[in-house]
Amino acid sequence: xxxxxxxxxxxxxxxxxxxxxxxxxxxxxxxxxxxxxxxxxxxxxxxxxxxxxxxxxxxxxxxxxxxxxxxxxxxxxxxxxxxxxxxxxxxxxxxxxxxxxxxxxxxxxxxxxxxxxxxxxxxxxxxxxxxxxxxxxxxxxxxxxxxxxxxxxxxxxxxxxxxxxxxxxxxxxxxxxxxxxxxxxxxxxxxxxxxxxxxxxxxxxxxxxxxxxxxxxxxxxxxxxxxxxxxxxxxxxxxxxxxxxxxxxxxxxxxxxxxxxxxxxxxxxxxxxxxxxxxxxxxxxxxxxxxxxxxxxxxxxxxxxxxxxxxxxxxxxxxxxxxxxxxxxxxxxxxxxxxxxxxxxxxxxxxxxxxxxxxxxxxx
Numbered sequence: 001x002x003x004x005x006x007x008x009x010x011x012x013x014x015x016x017x018x019x020x021x022x023x024x025x026x027x028x029x030x031x032x033x034x035x036x037x038x039x040x041x042x043x044x045x046x047x048x049x050x051x052x053x054x055x056x057x058x059x060x061x062x063x064x065x066x067x068x069x070x071x072x073x074x075x076x077x078x079x080x081x082x083x084x085x086x087x088x089x090x091x092x093x094x095x096x097x098x099x100x101x102x103x104x105x106x107x108x109x110x111x112x113x114x115x116x117x118x119x120x121x122x123x124x125x126x127x128x129x130x131x132x133x134x135x136x137x138x139x140x141x142x143x144x145x146x147x148x149x150x151x152x153x154x155x156x157x158x159x160x161x162x163x164x165x166x167x168x169x170x171x172x173x174x175x176x177x178x179x180x181x182x183x184x185x186x187x188x189x190x191x192x193x194x195x196x197x198x199x200x201x202x203x204x205x206x207x208x209x210x211x212x213x214x215x216x217x218x219x220x221x222x223x224x225x226x227x228x229x230x231x232x233x234x235x236x237x238x239x240x241x242x243x244x245x246x247x248x249x250x251x252x253x254x255x256x257x258x259x260x261x262x263x264x265x266x267x268x269x270x271x272x273x274x275x276x277x278x279x280x281x282x283x284x285x286x287x288x289x290x291x292x293x294x295x296x297x298x299x300x301x302x303x304x305x306x307x308x309x310x311x312x313x314x315x316x317x318x319x320x321x322x323x324x325x326x327x328x329x330x331x332x333x334x335x336x337x338x339x340x341x342x343x344x345x346x347x348x349x350x351x352x353x354x355x356x357x358x359x360x361x362x363x364x
Contacts, residue, residue: 018044018233025059026050032065039237039255044200044343054236054343056202146320150291154321157223157355158305167353174213175226175351181335182208183251194350200343205238205258207250210336210349218246218333222356224306226336229348231300235270236342242267242275242325243306243313243334258339265337266313266326270298275325282326288315289322304336309357 022045025031031043031052040055043062051058153159166172177196179188183206185199196208210226212218228241238257244265252258260267260276268275273292274285303316311330315322338347 018042021045023065025062027059029059030065031059031062034062036061039341041237053200054202146293146296146317151320152323154305154316154319157307158225158316158321161223161225161353161355162303164353167351172351175211175224176349178209178211178216178335181211181250182206185251186340189346192348195346195348196338198340198343198345203254205252205254205256205339205341207244207248207258207337207339209244209246209248209250212335218335219243219306219308220331220333221308222354223309224354225352226304226306227301227348227350227352228304228338229301229350230270230338230345232270232297234342234345236340236345237271238339238341239270239345240267240276240339241270241304241347242337243329244337245332245334248337255341259337266329267337267339268315268325273298277326288325303352306334306336308332308334 023030023032023043025043025045031045033042034040034052034055034057036057037055040052040057040062042054043059044053045059046053052062154162173193176194177188179193182188182196183204185201185204185206186196186208187199188208189195189197198206230239230241236255238255240257240259242259242265244259244262244267248262248265249258257267257269257276259265260269260282261278263278266275266277266282268288269285272285273287273289273296275288276282276285299317305314305316306312306329307314308330311328311332312324313326313329314324336349338349340347
């Protein structure tokens, strides 16, 4: 049975955060993660349905959550009844999107944004409720992506590419999601072709490949940069972004890291902060970036950098180059790819531009 996105999210179609009432079962009990399948991070209710819209398990299989939003370990919590009260202004997720001509927040903007959000990153999924009331008078701590001494400047070619004006809309569409090369559970939004939407289907992992310009043969040369926008509240347990050949499967049963599980795909899991590939070195995941902090979380928007001249895949957050995630990719014909398990998640892929050496341009 198809479920409407309107029944889960607010009236703003770009806001993918769960609302408080979507975490309450039919008995009025606030529920948290599933104790049965262990793959569901948050109970999701749909009006007129009893089972969880994420994993399909009954509400009783999910833990009772603390009304304060700490965790789901508390016992004997009374049923939560929604109360009409004045709340702070909800934050529009679209403000973070790089869809605004490929722009990513600067370091100073990222710091101020983290301050304004308070402690919203402390939960697995955001409730979408303003933290103004709960944080009133509380001391807010400044948080950065990484300490300044860990920040690494990007390579000169990448820096020059990010300093110039982004490519036009027509070029962006030629290097974004391919509506003809996707899982049946994923579709590209007609009103925003740079963004895909995943339908809430139980126990499946789904992926979508991107295009490669007008030719569509896969990237085999040049430096290519994309800005990826994936709201942290809608990533779920296995959010993976990376590259793959045309042979990589786009849907499989169960919840898994689809990208990076085969020899034809290379992926970075935003949940475990590890890179995966079906090889002896990467099969069980390698921490990325190397000097990872366990409290570090990838922001909503970041860069993916594919350098087919050197055969490497890397990622960057703001002005922090995270290092090479994979090497040895020369000779492959690769496409950008994302695999997801969270229902109603939406991911935007915005092409920033490319750089090719003069010799390659003349051959082309």
